[in-house]
Amino acid sequence: MKIPYYPGCTLKTKAKDFEDSAIAAARVLGIEMEELPRWNCCGTVYSLSSDDLIHQLAPIRNLIRAKEQESDRLVTLCSMCYNTLKRANEFFLADEEKRERIKRYLDDEIPYEGDVRVVQLLELLRDEVSMDAIKEAVKKPLTGLKVAPYYGCMLLRPASIGIDDVERPTVMEDVLRALGADVIDDPYKTECCGAYQTVSQKDVVATCAHSILTSAQGNGAEVIALSCPLCDFNLDNRQKEVQERFNGFHPMPVLYFTQLMAIAFGLDPSVCRFELSYNDPVPLLKSKGLIE
Amino acid sequence: MSREMETKALIVGGGVAGIQAALDIADGGYQVILVERTPSIGGHMVQLSEVFPTLDCPQCILTPKMVMCGQHPNIDIKAYCEIESVTGEVGNFTVKIRHKATYVDWDACTGCGQCEQKCPTKAPSEFNRELAFGPRKAIYSPFAQAVPNKRVIDADHCLKLTKDKCGVCAKVCPTQAIRYDMEDWIEEVKVGAIIVATGYELYKKENLTEYASDPDVIDGLEFERILCPSGPTAGVIKRPSDGKEPLDIVFVQCAGSRDPDKHFPYCSRVCCMYCCKMAMLYKHAVPDGQAYIFYIDVRTDGKMYEEFYQRGVEEDRIVYLRGKVSKIFRQGEKIVVFGMDTLTGKRVEVEADLVVLAMAMIPNPAGEKVKKILNLKTDEFGFITESHAKLHPVETGIDGIFVAGTAQAPKDIPETVAQAGGAASKVLSLFSGYERNKACA
Ligand SMILES: Cc1cc2nc3c(=O)[nH]c(=O)nc-3n(C[C@H](O)[C@H](O)[C@H](O)COP(=O)(O)OP(=O)(O)OC[C@H]3O[C@@H](n4cnc5c(N)ncnc54)[C@H](O)[C@@H]3O)c2cc1C
Ligand code: SF4
Ligand code: SF4
Numbered sequence: 232m233k234i235p236y237y238p239g240c241t242l243k244t245k246a247k248d249f250e251d252s253a254i255a256a257a258r259v260l261g262i263e264m265e266e267l268p269r270w271n272c273c274g275t276v277y278s279l280s281s282d283d284l285i286h287q288l289a290p291i292r293n294l295i296r297a298k299e300q301e302s303d304r305l306v307t308l309c310s311m312c313y314n315t316l317k318r319a320n321e322f323f324l325a326d327e328e329k330r331e332r333i334k335r336y337l338d339d340e341i342p343y344e345g346d347v348r349v350v351q352l353l354e355l356l357r358d359e360v361s362m363d364a365i366k367e368a369v370k371k372p373l374t375g376l377k378v379a380p381y382y383g384c385m386l387l388r389p390a391s392i393g394i395d396d397v398e399r400p401t402v403m404e405d406v407l408r409a410l411g412a413d414v415i416d417d418p419y420k421t422e423c424c425g426a427y428q429t430v431s432q433k434d435v436v437a438t439c440a441h442s443i444l445t446s447a448q449g450n451g452a453e454v455i456a457l458s459c460p461l462c463d464f465n466l467d468n469r470q471k472e473v474q475e476r477f478n479g480f481h482p483m484p485v486l487y488f489t490q491l492m493a494i495a496f497g498l499d500p501s502v503c504r505f506e507l508s509y510n511d512p513v514p515l516l517k518s519k520g521l522i523e
Numbered sequence: 524m525s526r527e528m529e530t531k532a533l534i535v536g537g538g539v540a541g542i543q544a545a546l547d548i549a550d551g552g553y554q555v556i557l558v559e560r561t562p563s564i565g566g567h568m569v570q571l572s573e574v575f576p577t578l579d580c581p582q583c584i585l586t587p588k589m590v591m592c593g594q595h596p597n598i599d600i601k602a603y604c605e606i607e608s609v610t611g612e613v614g615n616f617t618v619k620i621r622h623k624a625t626y627v628d629w630d631a632c633t634g635c636g637q638c639e640q641k642c643p644t645k646a647p648s649e650f651n652r653e654l655a656f657g658p659r660k661a662i663y664s665p666f667a668q669a670v671p672n673k674r675v676i677d678a679d680h681c682l683k684l685t686k687d688k689c690g691v692c693a694k695v696c697p698t699q700a701i702r703y704d705m706e707d708w709i710e711e712v713k714v715g716a717i718i719v720a721t722g723y724e725l726y727k728k729e730n731l732t733e734y735a736s737d738p739d740v741i742d743g744l745e746f747e748r749i750l751c752p753s754g755p756t757a758g759v760i761k762r763p764s765d766g767k768e769p770l771d772i773v774f775v776q777c778a779g780s781r782d783p784d785k786h787f788p789y790c791s792r793v794c795c796m797y798c799c800k801m802a803m804l805y806k807h808a809v810p811d812g813q814a815y816i817f818y819i820d821v822r823t824d825g826k827m828y829e830e831f832y833q834r835g836v837e838e839d840r841i842v843y844l845r846g847k848v849s850k851i852f853r854q855g856e857k858i859v860v861f862g863m864d865t866l867t868g869k870r871v872e873v874e875a876d877l878v879v880l881a882m883a884m885i886p887n888p889a890g891e892k893v894k895k896i897l898n899l900k901t902d903e904f905g906f907i908t909e910s911h912a913k914l915h916p917v918e919t920g921i922d923g924i925f926v927a928g929t930a931q932a933p934k935d936i937p938e939t940v941a942q943a944g945g946a947a948s949k950v951l952s953l954f955s956g957y958e959r960n961k962a963c964a
Contacts, residue, residue: 397732398732398733398850399733418735418852418859446854
């Protein structure tokens with residue numbers, strides 16, 4: 232299956248590990264994620280503006296790029312991009328008057344009626360690939376690896392665009408279980424990571440990260456799995472601040488769920504780009520015999 | 524009136540509403556058939572520990588009424604029965620009643636309970652809300668004061684009926700009442716009027732996915748059983764997971780009520796009062812304990828209700844926190860509750876031992892079929908619509924069919940009883956009006 236793919240800015244820089252591992256792992260399952268030939272900012276930064284029309288333009292343009300590829304779907308990895316694109320399309324569909332005004336701004340584009348559906352890779356895995364197919368592709372089951380999935384907010388809220396139950400999601404658990412991992416159910420999996428407070432208020436984020444990480448550890452987790460580069464930054468890199476502020480905190484690795492897929496599918500670990508992690512996951516994965 | 528009228532009433536549902544209506548009609552001199560789907564009349568009220576605002580126990584105030592129903596010459600209780608079909612019209616309804624197989628010949632059963640004592644098989648007790656503390660046997664009566672005091676066999680658990688083993692109850696029964704080959708049977712009766720009093724259930728906790736599914740996160744009726752002096756813990760306050768006495772207990776009001784986006788827009792109307800009541804009873808049993816109640820508003824508008832609430836705050840030191848609870852989860856031994864105190868604007872985290880959710884009242888799903896058979900109009904939630912919200916509060920849209928109690932809307936016992944009396948008086952005037960006209964003619 233070929234599907235147009237929208238990367239977004241972070242996947243090309245800090246979260247290259249997410250992109251490379253996802254594209255390689257998806258390929259094993261028969262999904263060709265084809266990057267849009269042309270794309271722009273998903274729009275999340277513009278959403279900080281007060282005007283509710285102008286910040287829809289960037290995301291809608293990206294959806295039009297997918298339509299140009301003659302597709303009615305667009306897959307994303309980054310939770311934030313997913314959220315921004317999906318919500319913009321909802322907004323566009325919901326209000327005729329605003330839709331017409333947006334269309335007038337976009338008169339240089341091919342006609343667009345809100346007909347591109349934004350999907351996140353996890354959704355695609357659940358709804359089109361199936362957990363059984365994932366199980367079949369596993370070469371090195373993640374047996375004994377205690378993983379706590381972490382969703383944050385962007386995949387689930389608001390409920391109208393969430394990929395799963397907003398309070399008690401299970402899709403990531405299902406994928407990890409199909410990979411053979413020991414899934415840890417952690418009540419903090421939907422709590423806030425601190426988001427953009429990370430720019431100016433490291434303390435706030437360190438506190439959030441500390442609760443999330445110690446809760447997962449308290450429940451036995453050795454590693455966190457997630458799907459958002461901002462969550463990843465706050466939970467991985469900010470462990471430096473967590474350590475400075477909270478005595479006795481033991482750091483732990485944080486991975487994208489696609490990195491765990493790549494390992495379980497027996498792909499060359501170089502696609503996982505582990506060197507981009509702040510807390511090195513390699514010793515843990517080695518100790519479980521998952522990588523050389 | 525030219526046609527003959529059957530001056531006999533049918534009441535569907537033997538909760539306090541059905542019981543009260545039956546007694547009022549029977550005392551007025553007319554025959555009543557009281558159909559109850561469980562093995563005993565009593566409904567939810569007999570499950571309660573003590574009832575606000577006077578804190579009397581249902582055993583003391585309801586069981587006498589139940590016994591009166593059982594002994595009243597004009598009342599025919601048909602327990603473990605359901606309505607199969609209804610045809611006809613006001614004055615002349617023909618009703619088919621399904622007698623579900625009890626596997627015990629009730630004419631022979633004396634209620635001695637020897638079978639129950641000797642039965643080796645345990646099953647969760649519906650009456651004890653399936654709490655781990657209080658299982659029942661496969662042959663059982665739901666509670667000690669059941670009316671009628673007869674036994675039924677639960678075919679899903681009985682070893683004889685599932686595996687053709689055991690057979691102990693038949694051996695010990697002194698009156699040879701056990702009938703393993705019994706089948707459902709249908710009886711046809713004729714009545715002139717019908718009162719629907721099928722009551723309520725609680726919305727399921729699992730619907731609130733932000734609150735953990737955990738043995739120590741329970742609903743109001745489960746906690747009523749734990750508080751009840753004659754309940755499965757003999758009134759000793761224990762939490763289900765490990766039987767420990769909870770020292771911090773959190774009540775969450777409006778769990779599913781007043782939540783138009785995700786659940787129900789309406790107010791369940793009894794939770795403010797029963798949370799206060801349960802917190803008080805808890806404090807009387809565990810004086811060192813602390814009770815917290817999260818609320819949106821405290822609605823205590825009934826007679827003596829506000830005074831009751833003030834007593835809870837002042838004498839029993841219940842801590843009221845105004846705000847919704849966003850999340851409940853287990854962390855080790857504790858149940859962590861994330862909430863908000865909107866009066867101070869601060870986030871609150873309580874590490875509790877037990878959490879009680881005041882789940883929304885919904886129409887009893889067991890009453891769905893009755894409403895379909897009778898073609899009754901309901902609101903979008905399934906509560907039976909009265910024919911005029913103000914002036915015809917007990918009439919349904921159909922002549923001769925009336926409604927009483929929580930089948931119509933959430934309400935407490937005083938209102939339920941008043942409404943039941945109202946429905947009974949409508950039946951009485953229908954019947955006596957007919958007889959007076961006949962006498963004149
Ligand atoms: C936790 C809790 C605590 C409460 N505490 C108090 C209190 O302290 N004071 C107070 O005033 N109120 C209290 N209430 C409210 C009180 O329980 C109700 O007001 C009262 O029980 C309503 O009686 P009812 O007869 O309408 O319904 P129910 O008690 O529900 O009775 C309905 C009966 O109909 C039967 N039935 C259902 N479907 C069928 C069918 N198809 N065929 C035949 N029979 C059927 C049921 O088995 C049941 O016996 C409390 C409620 C809760 C949830
Ligand atoms: S032993 Fe027989 S008579 Fe006694 S309660 Fe059981 S069935 Fe009824
Ligand atoms: S036959 Fe069934 S009900 Fe009777 S004693 Fe055995 S298990 Fe219990």
